[in-house]
Amino acid sequence: MHKLIEQARQSGRHLLEHEASALLQEYGLFTVPCILARTSEEAEHAAVTIGFPVVLKIVSPQIIHKSEAGGVKVNLVSKEEVHQAFAEIMTRAKSYDQTAELMGVLVTAFLPDGTEVILGMNRDAQFGPVLMFGLGGVFVEVFKDVSFKLLPISEEDAHEMIDEIKGRVILYGARGQKPKDIASIAKALVNLSRLVEENPEINEIDLNPTVVFEDKIAILDARVLI
Amino acid sequence: MSSRKDLDYYFYPESLAVIGASTNPYKAGYQIVKNMLDYGFAGKVYPVNPKETEVLGLPCYPTLNDIPGNLDLIVIAVPSPNVKSVMKEAALRGGIKAAIVVAAGFAETKVPELVEQEKEIVAIAHQAGIRVFGPNCVGIQNTRNNLDTTIEPPVVKTQGDISVITQSGAMGGITLLFMEEQPTPLGFAKWAHVGNMSDVDILEILEYYGEDQDTQVVGMYMEGIRDGQRFLDIASKVTKEKPVIILKVGRSEIGSRAAASHTGALAGSDKIYDAAFAKCGVTRVDHIEELVDVAKGFSMQPLPYGNRVCILTEAGGPGIVAVDQLGFAKNAQLACISAEGREKLEACLPSMASICHPDGYIDITAAAMSEHHVDALKIVLDEPEVDSVILITVPPTFLPPVELAQSLLPTLRAAKKPVFVCFLAGKWCDEANTLLEVNGIPTFKMPGQAVRVVDKMIERKKYLDKISQREGSAANA
Structure with missing residues (x-):
């Protein structure tokens, strides 16, 4: 068992x-650089290290839906804004769940607009782990425009997954836009498949949002449930 | 006979008893015995009923114990409250290998006592080495030994290489009716309705069909399965050898709830079923007509080498309809015709013919006579970038369909690539369609059907290519 999973399991979270x-990175899945900050001062320091603008997100074992808890602040451009955001996040998180253990905030780079996609894994009662891919936002929530594959998948399968969604035209470059980095999405899906195969303790993974640019993808938020 | 598989006792019993056999034509116990006699089952048939001395001319036995000699299969056609005591009797008699329980009113009701009763019946059977089909099922048909334990509508049974598995007796029966209604009856090998699957389930039958010499294509009506991993394992094994076509209901949320209450099967998310079918190479269809069309294609034609389809039509409208539908196909694409091929077509077709607008679509027009059909077909079949052909014609008065079919047949029969034929003019073309199908050429009433069939055949070819590529690279690694 992976030591990160074992640790989390021992603490029952x-x-x-x-x-x-860290776990995703071992499988070639790169999240945007992030630093855990326990205090407002640490957050400021992290923001300077990463470079402005930055995003602050609450870190708490009890809070899974961070935005809902008021635990996310984006596009912070100065030290002052970082301090203010830190204080606000802590207050809101406390009132959202008074029993929640607040470990601090995660400071990450705020990226320019790209195309949001979702990569995920869920366990089906009948068929076991299933990978999911779709465009983010309204496409997944309203149109349910997502594709599924059973594990394990090859790179060819990954490309099929991408081609199966109706919104694929957006990735291939619609309305005069340049095509997005589809090869990196495919690689990420294959890596995700390998991660799940090798770590059967994982019940659910949500890489949402993952942002696709013309030359790279960036995983902005990663949820790994065991 | 120790090498016989459990299911052999269902499909090839040497002797069978019908418990609850009756002289009353309104009872299942009468119809089952009648089916056996009418169809001419080769083995021994023993009616069992203490109240009768004779059923349809056969001596009737008071109990199972009174039947002399070997007894492979029992068909239990008594009301549900009496099934348990019959199974006990069967267990005491000994030597019985297989049982079919017809009555409904067990686990599918979800009433705890009835669910329990079903379990008890299976437990009694298993202790005595008896396998159980059902309850809530009509059982088996086998065209090779004239076996029919069902109360299905009495259709003519044509021998063929398609075998059917169904979770609904009615849908299974309808499938056979549609097959029988084709221009030339599309025959079947084996047929099985599993009901509640208290013991034998669709997967065990699928595996059995996979190893069955008489079965080349499997068609299935599915409402749900209980063990996804086992399904993937068995289906992957069978689809390597033969196509498995599944009509799985529960596409809509409400439909999947209906399916769950029918057989008590677990209804999973439909999109996950799509993913599972794609994983193990199952061909999924949406309705019975499509199941029969696709089975016909697989049964009669070789798999196309690739995804390039040439649409060759004598009638503009139906040709455009076909191209239009092809535009929505998941796998099929219009073929490319070489410059040389276009020249050859121009040289032999009427001057108004429209060649390759768009590429791969050829309208030989209503001025085309038999020889134009034949020449054009030969040219496109010779094209390196044509993998299959859909041939559409609406024979006018001056072109009798049978004559046209006769002139096309030598080319169609010699073709190494699959050709799907649509002679479109209702009864005017019935005889021609029959003639084509007798000669192994599949015909379809509408171009859209042919497009769907070729698309599914390409999907299977792609799957097989992917599998063999993977195995090849695994072997080299």
């Missing part, structure tokens, strides 16, 4: 976001 990032 899911993987924390920075742990999930």
